[in-house]
Every structure is written in C-alpha cells, then in structure tokens.
Amino acid sequence: MTRTEYRWLLPSAMADPELPGDRGGRSRRTVRDWVVDIHAFVCAVLVGMLAVTAIDADRTTSDGVVFVDCLVGAAACCALWVRRRWPVGVAVGLALVCAVEPVAAGALLVALFSVAVHRPFRPAAGVLALTAALSPVQPYLRPDPETSLVESVSVSLLLYLLVLSWGMVVRSRRQLVATLRERARRAETEAELRAEQAQRLAREAIAREMHDVLAHRLTLLSVHAGALEFRPDAPKAEVARAAGVIRDSAHEALQDLREIIGVLRGPGESDGDRPQPTLATLDSLIAESRLAGMKVSVDNRVTDPAATPAATGRTAYRIAQEALTNARKHAPGAEVEVGVAGGPGEGLTVEVRNPAPEGPFERVPGSGQGLIGLRERAALAGGRIDHGPQPDGGFAVRAWLPWPSS
Incomplete structure (x- = not known):
C-alpha cells in the first residue's frame, strides 16, 4: 500500500477505534495489566470473604453449605484471570453462579466492569440484562433475615448499573485517547506528504529553469559549431575564437547539468523561452x-x-x-x-x-x-x-x- 492510499484509508479506519483486548487473543499482560488483575482478584476475594462471614454468622446455614460456598467463591475469583480473553463468557458464567451463590458477587462485579471496558455497548447491555433478570433468584433462594427481597434486588441492580457505567466511562476515555493518537499520526503523515510534494514541485521548477539555461547554452554551442562546419576556410583567429566559445559553453552546460541530477521534470509540461534572472x-x-x-x-x-x-x-x-x-x-x-x-x-x-x-x-x-x-x-x-x-x-x-x- 502506498502512502497516498494509506492517507485516504485513515479516516475510515478511525471511525470506530479498537482498544487493546477488544479482539481477545493471547496478548501478553503488561506490568500494568498484572497490577490491575491482582487488585481486581484481591477485591473479589475480599467481597467473597465478607459474604462468607455473613453466611457463617447465620446459624441456620450448615457447615457443609458454607464449605461449598467457599469452594465456589474461590473458583469464581480464579475465573477472573481469564476474563481478558473471554470477558462476555466469564461474566455470563458468573451471573449464573451468582444466582445461587452470594460469595461470587465480587467476582461478578469485576467481570461486569471488564465487559464494559473491553466490549461495545450491545454485548455489555446484554450481560447487564441477564444479570438483572437473575438478580431476584439468589435473595429468593437464600434470603437475608435482615433485608427484604425488594431491598436486596434494588441494591444489586444499583451496584450492577454503577459498575457498568464506570466501565463504559473508562472505555470512552480510552477510545478518545486512541482517536487523538490516531489523528496525531494522520496529521504527521499528511505533513510529511505535503513536505514531499512541495520538495517535488520545487525540484520540478528548478529543473524547468535549468532546462531553459541548458537550451540556451547548447543552442549557442550549435551555432558556433555550425559556423565552423560551413566556413572551413575561416581565418585562424575566428576559428580559435569560435572554438573557445564552444569550449566555454560546453563547460558551463556541464556545470548546469550537474546541478539537476536527480531532479525530474513534470510530464507533459512545456515552458516557452523565458529570460532567466541573475x-x-x-x-x-x-x-x-x-x-x-x-x-x-x-x-x-x-x-x-x-x-x-x-x-x-x-x-x-x-x-x-x-x-x-x-x-x-x-x-x-x-x-x-x-x-x-x-x-x-x-x-x-x-x-x-x-x-x-x-x-x-x-x-x-x-x-x-x-x-x-x-x-x-x-x-x-x-x-x-x-x-x-x-x-x-x-x-x-x-x-x-x-x-x-x-
């Protein structure tokens, strides 16, 4: 692809800039990614531990159920390490798990945030709709004695909306930064193209000027050479003078020719005889x-x-x-x-x-x-x-x- 074609393709490529992670894949985590993932994992674990503490405080829950809750919560937190590759799949799976396991709530919030950051609005809205539809299931199956069903569902929906909105704001900011960087690269490319075009036009103008000069010198050389050809019996002084003019004209023409090596003349352009400034x-x-x-x-x-x-x-x-x-x-x-x-x-x-x-x-x-x-x-x-x-x-x-x- 030529640079000119790249110049015209840039605006269409900037219509919807993609962010790192939008396509998934096996891209290596950067140091910043590791720091973010570790913090997200720790936050999910802390929320899960708070949920386990609340369940354990309820004397009606058996130790076996609490143990199963711990295992499920640990598995939900570990699933966050693959959310960058499959953000929608991990969020849907955690939404289903969270419908029956309150210890997976922290992991579900982190997964919703990742979907909002790494995927467009439609997939994120679909995951939010699924999560909202399943939100009444868990408080209905395992109700909290101190909180009503309506309050539990309302708080859950509010948390889901806040996390999703936060993720969408982060995604919008990243898209803005990516767009500005792309525009800066495009402006730099266009500036280089304009500079190259200006240099080419300047070289062509210089070449046209030098063409006129060379035409003048070669015409003078031809005239004197023709005079020598048609007057072989001319006096020696005139022959020497004509030979000197031919030599000087040829030397000056060569000097001018050296200056225009590598300079191209525009095709199809023809300038008339013009007096050259000095x-x-x-x-x-x-x-x-x-x-x-x-x-x-x-x-x-x-x-x-x-x-x-x-x-x-x-x-x-x-x-x-x-x-x-x-x-x-x-x-x-x-x-x-x-x-x-x-x-x-x-x-x-x-x-x-x-x-x-x-x-x-x-x-x-x-x-x-x-x-x-x-x-x-x-x-x-x-x-x-x-x-x-x-x-x-x-x-x-x-x-x-x-x-x-x-």
Missing part, C-alpha cells in the same frame, strides 16, 4: 518591490554582479525574491534590509532581514513551502541556507552559495 537583475527586483509599496534598503557589495556564475546568481535572485515576498506578506510596512556580499573563491552571501511589523494588520496565512523550495535550491547549488525569527520579533533569511575562483 544577480545583475537584482536591482530590478528591488525596484518592483518598492513600486509595490515596500520599504527596501540594499547593501550590494559585489563589485561586478554580471561576473557572478549564472546558476549562483539565479539562485541568489530567487532567494531574495522569496524572502521579499514573505516580508511583504507577514511584515507589511516594515523596512526590509537586503545584503549581498562575496566574490570569487569566497562564495556569495545573501541576507534579507525584516523587523517585527508595526501596528495591527491582517496576517496572511503561510504554509512554509516557499522556504522548503529555497532549501532545495541552495542544496542543489552546493550552498546552505538558514532562516528563523530574530530576538527583536523580526525574521531573517541568510544563504551562502559557492562562487568558484575561476
């Missing part, structure tokens, strides 16, 4: 931002922007463009500082900073996908990028890109 066109980007109403200050310390390698300049342009766009969306009216520095051999540094926005404004929601695309661009160019909030409440984007010395 570091030299950064001034026009700043001018456009100012025309849009932004306050932008520039500190460009690159002496010859036109000498910047095309791929490096284009990546720097895109980083500044995305950072200015984010500043316009999330800090309108704030003055943005753009700094560019570097040279051959030391690399190119691009830094865009904006302070915290002043006054109330309508915040534009952002997904962070643009920053993911910038990270992809910087990585493909062999550089690195850092971004994040500043102590003064602003935001900064700082990138370093390689600039070969030759």
